[in-house]
Amino acid sequence: MSTTVAVSDTGSETLFVLVAGSTETARIEGLSAAGATPRLVAHTSSADLEIVRYGRPVRSPVTPVSPSGCPTPAVVTRAVRELQRFEVVCVDAGLAKPTAAPTVDIGQTAGGDIRDPEPVEHARSLFERAETLGANLPASEIRIGETIPGGTTTALAVLTALGERQAVSSSLPENPLSLKRTVVDEALQSSGLSSGESAGEPIQTVRHVGDPVLCSVAGLTAGAVATDKTVTLAGGTQMAAAGALARHAGVDAPLELATTSFLANDQTANISGLANDLSLSLTVTDPGFDQRDHPAMNAYVAGEAKEGVGMGGALALADRSSVSSSDLLNRIETVYGRLLEDNPEVTA
Amino acid sequence: MSTTVAVSDTGSETLFVLVAGSTETARIEGLSAAGATPRLVAHTSSADLEIVRYGRPVRSPVTPVSPSGCPTPAVVTRAVRELQRFEVVCVDAGLAKPTAAPTVDIGQTAGGDIRDPEPVEHARSLFERAETLGANLPASEIRIGETIPGGTTTALAVLTALGERQAVSSSLPENPLSLKRTVVDEALQSSGLSSGESAGEPIQTVRHVGDPVLCSVAGLTAGAVATDKTVTLAGGTQMAAAGALARHAGVDAPLELATTSFLANDQTANISGLANDLSLSLTVTDPGFDQRDHPAMNAYVAGEAKEGVGMGGALALADRSSVSSSDLLNRIETVYGRLLEDNPEVTA
Numbered sequence: 005m006s007t008t009v010a011v012s013d014t015g016s017e018t019l020f021v022l023v024a025g026s027t028e029t030a031r032i033e034g035l036s037a038a039g040a041t042p043r044l045v046a047h048t049s050s051a052d053l054e055i056v057r058y059g060r061p062v063r064s065p066v067t068p069v070s071p072s073g074c075p076t077p078a079v080v081t082r083a084v085r086e087l088q089r090f091e092v093v094c095v096d097a098g099l100a101k102p103t104a105a106p107t108v109d110i111g112q113t114a115g116g117d118i119r120d121p122e123p124v125e126h127a128r129s130l131f132e133r134a135e136t137l138g139a140n141l142p143a144s145e146i147r148i149g150e151t152i153p154g155g156t157t158t159a160l161a162v163l164t165a166l167g168e169r170q171a172v173s174s175s176l177p178e179n180p181l182s183l184k185r186t187v188v189d190e191a192l193q194s195s196g197l198s199s200g201e202s203a204g205e206p207i208q209t210v211r212h213v214g215d216p217v218l219c220s221v222a223g224l225t226a227g228a229v230a231t232d233k234t235v236t237l238a239g240g241t242q243m244a245a246a247g248a249l250a251r252h253a254g255v256d257a258p259l260e261l262a263t264t265s266f267l268a269n270d271q272t273a274n275i276s277g278l279a280n281d282l283s284l285s286l287t288v289t290d291p292g293f294d295q296r297d298h299p300a301m302n303a304y305v306a307g308e309a310k311e312g313v314g315m316g317g318a319l320a321l322a323d324r325s326s327v328s329s330s331d332l333l334n335r336i337e338t339v340y341g342r343l344l345e346d347n348p349e350v351t352a
Numbered sequence: 353m354s355t356t357v358a359v360s361d362t363g364s365e366t367l368f369v370l371v372a373g374s375t376e377t378a379r380i381e382g383l384s385a386a387g388a389t390p391r392l393v394a395h396t397s398s399a400d401l402e403i404v405r406y407g408r409p410v411r412s413p414v415t416p417v418s419p420s421g422c423p424t425p426a427v428v429t430r431a432v433r434e435l436q437r438f439e440v441v442c443v444d445a446g447l448a449k450p451t452a453a454p455t456v457d458i459g460q461t462a463g464g465d466i467r468d469p470e471p472v473e474h475a476r477s478l479f480e481r482a483e484t485l486g487a488n489l490p491a492s493e494i495r496i497g498e499t500i501p502g503g504t505t506t507a508l509a510v511l512t513a514l515g516e517r518q519a520v521s522s523s524l525p526e527n528p529l530s531l532k533r534t535v536v537d538e539a540l541q542s543s544g545l546s547s548g549e550s551a552g553e554p555i556q557t558v559r560h561v562g563d564p565v566l567c568s569v570a571g572l573t574a575g576a577v578a579t580d581k582t583v584t585l586a587g588g589t590q591m592a593a594a595g596a597l598a599r600h601a602g603v604d605a606p607l608e609l610a611t612t613s614f615l616a617n618d619q620t621a622n623i624s625g626l627a628n629d630l631s632l633s634l635t636v637t638d639p640g641f642d643q644r645d646h647p648a649m650n651a652y653v654a655g656e657a658k659e660g661v662g663m664g665g666a667l668a669l670a671d672r673s674s675v676s677s678s679d680l681l682n683r684i685e686t687v688y689g690r691l692l693e694d695n696p697e698v699t700a
Contacts, residue, residue: 062488094454104488106442106454140410140452 018321019143020085020092020238021224022056022314023134023150024049024107026100027115027123027215030154032187034180045153050103052078052151052313053094056085060342063104067343074303075340077315080291081149083335084318087327093141095224097130098216110134115152115215118161118191124219127211131223131253138227146228147262147321149238149314150246152217159245161188161213167200168248169281172241173273177307181272188213206249214249218242222249229257236260237284238317240267240310244278251282258285263316265290266304289319291336292329300340301333366669367491368433368440368586369572370404370662371482371498372397372455374448375463375471375563378502380535382528393501398451400426400499400661401442404433408690411452415691422651423688425663428639429497431683432666435675441489443572445478446564458482463500463563466509466539472567475559479571479601486575494576495610495669497586497662498594500565507593509536509561515548516596517629520589521621525655529620536561554597562597566590570597577605584608585632586665588615588658592626599630606633611664613638614652637667639684640677648688649681 026049029035031042044066051064055078061067068076085092096107098114110133116123124130138146152158156172164170174180192198195212202209210219221243228235237243240263247259261275261284268275268288279286293301303309322332374397377383379390392414399412403426409415416424433440444455446462458481464471472478486494500506504520512518522528540546543560550557558567569591576583577598585591588611595607609623609632616623616636627634641649651657670680 058490060490062490063484104456104485106456108452108454109457136411137452142406142408142410 017143018090018145018147019141020090020314021095021141021146021148022053022092023095023097023148023217023220023224024053024099025097025111025115025152025215025217025220027152027154027158028117029157029187029215034183035157036153036175046100048076048153049151050099050101052076053103053105053107055079056082056092056313057094057105059339063102069343070303070308072303072308073299074308075300075343076313077309077311078151078313079300079339079343080315080336081313081318083332083339084322087331087335088322088325090321095137095220097220108137110137110220111216113216118158118213119187119194121194122211124210124214124216127207127214127219130216130219131207134220134223135227138224139231141228143233145234147236147238147314147317148221148224149317150217150221150242151313152215155215155217155242157184157187158213158215158218159242160184161191162209162218162245163248164188164199165192165197165202165209165213166248166252167203169274169278171274171278173267173270173310175309175312179270179272204252206252210249218246218249221246222253225250225259226253226255229255236262236317238262238314239312240275240316241273241278244275244282244284247282247284260285260287262287262289262320264288264311264319266307266310267316270310287320289316289323291319291332296333298337300336365491366438366493366495367489368438368662369443369494369496370401370440371443371445371496371565371568371572372401372447373445373459373463373500373563373565373568375500375502375506376465377505377535377563382531383505384501384523394448396424396501397499398447398449400424401451401453401455403427404430404440404661405442405453407687411450417691418651418656420651420656421647422656423648423691424661425657425659426499426661427648427687427691428663428684429661429666431680431687432670435679435683436669436673438669443485443568445568456485458485458568459564461564466506466561467535467542469542470559472558472562472564475555475562475567478564478567479555482568482571483575486572487579489576491581493582495584495586495662495665496569496572497665498565498569498590499661500563503563503565503590505532505535506561506563506566507590508532509539510557510566510593511596512536512547513540513545513550513557513561514596514600515551517622517626519622519626521615521618521658523657523660527618527620552600554600558597566594566597569594570601573598573607574601574603577603584610584665586610586662587660588623588664589621589626592623592630592632595630595632608633608635610635610637610668612636612659612667614655614658615664618658635668637664637671639667639680644681646685648684
């Protein structure tokens with residue numbers, strides 16, 4: 005009736021670090037699938053942390069499952085955690101709503117709308133706090149995931165400002181790329197930046213057109229590699245954008261990007277090109293959702309959600325261990341069923 | 353090289369909840385052994401959480417080991433956790449210094465000196481937040497421990513104001529009872545309270561003469577029993593005082609108090625009398641430290657520290673499982689050795 009998670013007693017284990025935060029950018033209609041309405045979107049990341057930590061939403065009034073039945077990727081990460089026994093450290097980099105998951109708080113200021121001049125005013129202190137945490141965490145390997153609605157738009161803005169490949173995915177089946185580009189254009193304009201102008205200046209980039217999660221992931225990465233830890237960025241184009249920030253901050257250590265086949269199959273994203281540009285070694289894991297006829301899995305096969313909350317990195321962990329595909333799919337069904345069964349009333 | 357901790361996937365497991373906080377009362381010289389100087393005392397609880405969560409201090413600049421070599425009881429709780437696989441939720445009820453341990457934040461306001469009229473002004477909201485957390489935590493059994501330097505003095509004040517038995521232990525070999533009584537007298541006087549006057553008014557009691565940890569433990573207990581969870585108060589006279597607050601808040605469910613033999617042997621504390629008064633079923637566990645000639649264990653045998661950070665509750669968990677005494681003592685030596693080996697520079 006219970007599973008176990010690995011806890012390092014020697015600093016030699018894998019630590020899964022989930023960085024959660026928010027950006028007012030997510031309130032722009034049509035950008036994100038993470039939450040049915042802007043009011044609910046604000047709760048998504050807090051609920052994601054609870055699902056990975058406790059197996060279900062605990063304090064959060066929302067169950068992050070789309071009208072079509074597509075659950076948050078937190079369900080998959082949790083399922084792998086129940087089978088694969090990894091320890092999670094949740095990081096609050098600026099959540100919009102409280103969470104009952106224990107968090108290390110490094111920011112606690114929500115990100116602003118990137119169409120305003122300084123959406124992350126405290127970018128420098130946030131980066132430095134994340135860097136310190138990355139240096140201090142007692143583990144030889146850390147996998148970093150994210151949860152922030154609207155994050156692919158801020159990622160596109162960051163990639164654009166840094167002069168990197170402007171390729172990002174979406175949690176929606178149809179990537180609203182032209183809307184994203186309009187928002188990014190406005191973001192650059194409001195900060196007086198042109199494309200590529202902030203290359204080599206990751207902190208300024210985040211301050212003007214980024215979000216607190218991208219900033220924190222880059223800082224964690226810098227701190228971790230400086231203390232000889234292996235870093236895996238667990239996710240898609242957002243984590244690649246965080247990797248870009250780390251590269252522009254001078255991080256030249258090997259970095260892995262572990263994502264899902266759903267993300268890799270997104271032609272609008274071109275994750276392999278982006279990974280290649282940034283010298284991120286790419287791992288793509290296919291969880292075999294097409295083997296089952298289950299609403300949660302069908303939604304992913306149809307292109308919803310795709311990635312997030314460390315899903316690709318969790319799947320890679322399952323893949324390299326002895327977890328069988330059927331155990332994994334069964335467990336995903338179990339976690340999903342638990343969410344629907346609880347179905348906390350939406351009070352947001 | 354690693355151990356595992358149990359993680360509930362069904363809400364049927366034990367959750368260990370560690371409530372950390374501070375009280376300015378601890379700055380009164382001679383009250384507490386938890387930290388060599390008042391400046392260092394402020395870091396003790398933050399370090400305790402890191403030790404239980406990560407196995408060593410991570411961000412905290414102090415190693416809570418006394419000049420005689422007596423380590424914080426967090427070492428014992430961590431040792432049991434490495435063997436016994438329980439999951440920990442750390443709660444920040446008002447830490448004085450930051451911690452790298454992930455925490456659920458319910459207070460974040462340090463407690464004042466109880467010689468001032470309202471050391472815990474926000475007692476009501478703190479109690480209610482703790483109550484909600486206790487109700488929400490997905491577990492069938494919770495064990496609650498505490499870490500707050502100076503906590504036995506605030507416990508004495510609370511017991512006195514409630515009209516309960518005025519018996520508290522100490523982390524020092526010689527309990528500075530007369531100093532504590534003087535402080536408690538001043539505390540009652542500054543709030544215009546006489547002994548027993550706030551019986552039945554737990555929130556007012558905490559507000560005037562308590563600390564944020566006692567308040568939070570009482571609230572957690574109330575919320576947990578209201579949702580049919582089994583509650584074990586893991587600790588000594590401080591946890592008994594929290595139990596007294598819960599009783600005065602109308603909690604009449606069975607409650608266990610799990611403490612150490614060192615605390616039970618403290619004649620100044622009379623824990624069994626206190627437990628009996630409050631209808632707390634008492635479990636006393638002797639870890640057999642007298643079987644080894646080791647500085648950490650010798651210090652406990654000599655009466656230092658005695659209890660804290662859930663030690664008695666962790667030992668009871670080990671006792672009811674298959675953990676052998678020699679495995680436990682070996683693991684305590686390992687964790688202790690890790691602390692000394694790291695020996696982070698004291699920068700506080």
